[in-house]
Amino acid sequence: MRFMKVLCCIAFVTALLLTPAMANEAVSTINFKTEALYGNIEGRAARSLAASATFPVEMDYLMQNYGIQIDGLAGEIHPDEIRGTGLHAFWRDSTMGLAGLTASYVEVDRMAANRIGVEGEYYLDDRLTLYGSIGHQDGDVDNSGYGGLKAQYYVQEDLALSASANTSDGFERYAIGVEYQTPVNGLTCFASIGTGEDSYEFAFFGICYYFGGEDKTLIRRHRWDDPPNDLMGSILDTFKVYNSVPAIVPVILNHR
Numbered sequence: 001m002r003f004m005k006v007l008c009c010i011a012f013v014t015a016l017l018l019t020p021a022m023a024n025e026a027v028s029t030i031n032f033k034t035e036a037l038y039g040n041i042e043g044r045a046a047r048s049l050a051a052s053a054t055f056p057v058e059m060d061y062l063m064q065n066y067g068i069q070i071d072g073l074a075g076e077i078h079p080d081e082i083r084g085t086g087l088h089a090f091w092r093d094s095t096m097g098l099a100g101l102t103a104s105y106v107e108v109d110r111m112a113a114n115r116i117g118v119e120g121e122y123y124l125d126d127r128l129t130l131y132g133s134i135g136h137q138d139g140d141v142d143n144s145g146y147g148g149l150k151a152q153y154y155v156q157e158d159l160a161l162s163a164s165a166n167t168s169d170g171f172e173r174y175a176i177g178v179e180y181q182t183p184v185n186g187l188t189c190f191a192s193i194g195t196g197e198d199s200y201e202f203a204f205f206g207i208c209y210y211f212g213g214e215d216k217t218l219i220r221r222h223r224w225d226d227p228p229n230d231l232m233g234s235i236l237d238t239f240k241v242y243n244s245v246p247a248i249v250p251v252i253l254n255h256r
Helices: 002-018 218-224 231-244 248-254
Strands: 031-041 044-057 066-077 080-093 097-108 111-123 128-139 144-156 159-168 171-181 187-196 200-211
Touching: 031 231, 044 231, 066 097, 066 231, 080 111, 080 231, 097 231, 111 231, 144 218, 159 218, 159 231, 171 200, 171 218, 171 231, 200 231
Parallel strands: none
Antiparallel strands: 031 044, 031 200, 044 066, 066 080, 080 097, 097 111, 111 128, 128 144, 144 159, 159 171, 171 187, 187 200
């Protein structure tokens, strides 16, 4: 955990120093989201609860262009427990895009993975958002790179469709998803289905509740409040490694 604390501090300070200040706010106000997810990964039932808290960094010389987000997740891929924590430190212009640094720590049973990397969003027009991430991971997984690309199109201001591709240590996975903000402002429902190498399959559905600040459309929440909480994405990659290791290896890991 000391490793993660150091990474979080480096990420936050570096984001403050390297990114130029501009006119539009990175985060409209302090805001939060919680989500409940249920699904299936490789034939195993999966469920999780996740939460994020996002804060504007309000310093006069930064002109409110910076933000910080803390993520958490806990659940299970039956019968194994999963958990994770993450941090984003970022600059954003709500009319242009986002650039920032990320750090995360996830566990599947007792197999752990640390990640540190960079992320970016580009708001191509009023409907299309392009998202990318790249970085390095280590821990009980191989020291290797990871990366991802995602395109999200807002059919309506409260309805988003997405397609994504991710790679980690040479393993590739692909997914399509949808998120819809219901008439209850802040309450959304979402679903995702995906596949990967070696017949790797997963599917999820769930609900998410955004709160804090004024009522907003879904696209404004995504571009003006919180970056994505991608801890489940890290879990998916780590579970693939965990599920492919012979049964004796987790026992050895547990006794380190």
